[in-house]
Amino acid sequence: MSATAVIGLQWGDEAKGKFVDLLAGEHEIVVRYLGGNNAGHTVVADGKTFKLSLLPSGITDPSIASVIATGVVLNPKALFEELGRLEADGGPAAGDVNLKISDRAHVIFPYHMAEEAILEKRRGDEAIGTTMRGIGTCYRDKAGRTHAVRVGELLRPDHLKAKLAEIVEYKNLILTALDPAFEPFDAAAITDEYLGYAKKLKPFVTDTTAYLHKAVDANKKILFEGAQGSLLDVDHGTFPYVTSSNSSGCGIHAGSGVPERYIEKLIGVAKAYTTRVGGGPCVTELNNETGERIRTRGNEFGTVTGRPRRCGWFDAVAVGYAARLGGADTLAVTLLDVLDGFEEVLVCEAYEIDGVVTTDFPADASDLERAKPVYRTLPGWSEDTTACRDWSDLPANARTYVEVIGGLAGRPVGYVSVGPDREQTIVRR
Ligand code: GDP
Ligand code: IMO
Ligand code: MG
Numbered sequence: 001m002s003a004t005a006v007i008g009l010q011w012g013d014e015a016k017g018k019f020v021d022l023l024a025g026e027h028e029i030v031v032r033y034l035g036g037n038n039a040g041h042t043v044v045a046d047g048k049t050f051k052l053s054l055l056p057s058g059i060t061d062p063s064i065a066s067v068i069a070t071g072v073v074l075n076p077k078a079l080f081e082e083l084g085r086l087e088a089d090g091g092p093a094a095g096d097v098n099l100k101i102s103d104r105a106h107v108i109f110p111y112h113m114a115e116e117a118i119l120e121k122r123r124g125d126e127a128i129g130t131t132m133r134g135i136g137t138c139y140r141d142k143a144g145r146t147h148a149v150r151v152g153e154l155l156r157p158d159h160l161k162a163k164l165a166e167i168v169e170y171k172n173l174i175l176t177a178l179d180p181a182f183e184p185f186d187a188a189a190i191t192d193e194y195l196g197y198a199k200k201l202k203p204f205v206t207d208t209t210a211y212l213h214k215a216v217d218a219n220k221k222i223l224f225e226g227a228q229g230s231l232l233d234v235d236h237g238t239f240p241y242v243t244s245s246n247s248s249g250c251g252i253h254a255g256s257g258v259p260e261r262y263i264e265k266l267i268g269v270a271k272a273y274t275t276r277v278g279g280g281p282c283v284t285e286l287n288n289e290t291g292e293r294i295r296t297r298g299n300e301f302g303t304v305t306g307r308p309r310r311c312g313w314f315d316a317v318a319v320g321y322a323a324r325l326g327g328a329d330t331l332a333v334t335l336l337d338v339l340d341g342f343e344e345v346l347v348c349e350a351y352e353i354d355g356v357v358t359t360d361f362p363a364d365a366s367d368l369e370r371a372k373p374v375y376r377t378l379p380g381w382s383e384d385t386t387a388c389r390d391w392s393d394l395p396a397n398a399r400t401y402v403e404v405i406g407g408l409a410g411r412p413v414g415y416v417s418v419g420p421d422r423e424q425t426i427v428r429r
Contacts, residue, residue, distance in 0.1 A: 002219050003258070005266045007226035007249050009322035011276040013309065014269040015334040015417060017041025020057035020225045022422050027223040029065045029215055030058030033255030034245045035227035036073040036108060036138070037082070038131040040303025044420040048090045051303055054079050055099070056225050060091045062098045068105060069208050071245060071255025073138040074151060075108040076197035101201065102208040103152030109194070111171040111185055112137040118179045128241055129278025131304050139244035147171075151205055154198040164191045209257035216262050224252050224263070230322035238365050241280020249326020260327070268328030268411065270319045272336040272401070275309040277302050281368035284312035284348045298338040313346040313375065316408035321361035323411045330414035333402055337418040342380040345401055348373040349408050378404060385418045391428050
């Protein structure tokens with residue numbers, strides 16, 4: 001039992017990347033097990049900033065093995081672009097990274113992006129507001145089975161050529177029917193492009209499941225890096241305004257092949273307030289000056305798409321649900337400094353839906369749309385918290401605030417983050 005997991009308890013961007021980077025040094029292997037280049041994880045260390053999307057947040061340190069496991073959907077073009085950016089930003093060169101990619105991971109093709117763009121456009125006001133990275137359409141093909149390609153198949157040229165000929169013909173038929181302006185894809189051109197990626201991918205491709213099973217047997221220290229947030233989970237989130245994988249703690253076993261009973265500590269990361277990108281209900285959203293103030297102070301603009309994030313007060317109903325769902329042992333409360341200077345701070349402790357007060361998280365997005373937040377109001381603090389390094393350094397009102405949100409979410413708060421840097425972290429023992 002030597003694995004740790006870091007998962008997001010809200011709608012993503014909780015600062016998982018910061019915590020994975022912070023803890024990576026105590027581990028031998030960092031594993032990304034779901035999602036793809038829809039994620040944007042920011043790591044700030046030693047004066048350098050890395051914006052990672054597909055690469056695990058341990059990638060900056062070649063002494064740590066970085067694993068892209070089975071549950072990830074992989075866009076090879078995006079992977080190589082990201083490896084280029086990593087080096088340009090002061091990280092290791094592509095030839096020096098310690099990266100292992102699952103032969104079972106599914107591959108994203110250009111038709112996945114095209115299909116997503118058409119589907120989202122047709123939904124108009126009801127669009128999911130996806131990142132347009134072909135994530136949902138690739139997972140859809142994975143679940144549909146017959147028109148999916150896995151990484152291992154890229155390494156078999158004749159097989160790939162035949163399979164893509166069939167898939168591309170089928171995609172062209174469907175996409176032309178959905179959008180007469182759609183320009184059909186050329187199967188041979190896609191095959192050539194992907195055979196080029198296959199050559200470069202080959203040194204990284206392996207059976208990561210077998211690798212991780214051996215690592216578990218050898219008692220190696222493994223860190224699982226969640227992507228997206230629990231409330232974007234396809235089964236347990238705010239369906240259909242979710243991503244297409246199990247982005248709550250439930251996805252670790254499915255995505256990595258490592259049973260959850262090996263996880264010794266599961267850290268649930270939650271911002272001291274709420275943000276959400278894209279469509280779907282967000283009970284505590286503030287479409288006012290306070291929301292704007294949080295967005296500006298927290299620099300709440302998407303890492304991947306640059307979209308302004310929707311901002312609001314902390315939602316303890318949602319975070320408590322996510323913590324129970326994933327089995328979080330402890331909370332990491334992040335971006336607390338963003339609330340410095342607010343006269344009062346509000347926490348949503350229940351929802352009122354059609355006159356009924358509940359602390360259960362509803363299954364139906366339309367119930368959530370109607371839910372009104374029941375707030376507890378706490379006094380704010382005027383002090384700057386960004387230099388606090390110890391729990392006792394925090395202003396008394398900030399400590400009370402953190403204790404209240406942990407109490408309402410039903411989990412102890414083990415970590416508080418007061419800035420993007422590794423150093424700006426309070427660890428409570
Ligand atoms: P992730 O997707 O969960 O890894 O989170 P993102 O990297 O998308 O978003 C978190 C953002 O907040 C990044 O820009 C981080 O550098 C920044 N950040 C992390 N922790 C803190 C903090 O405690 N305070 C502030 N002000 N910013 C933080
Ligand atoms: P990280 O790992 C925030 C959101 C999108 C959209 C929905 C579906 O950085 O926390 P998708 O492209 O996945 O089909 O989009 O999910 N979304 C995220 N929001 N952070 C993320 O990742 C996200 N990944 C997907 O905005 O609402
Ligand atoms: Mg992010």
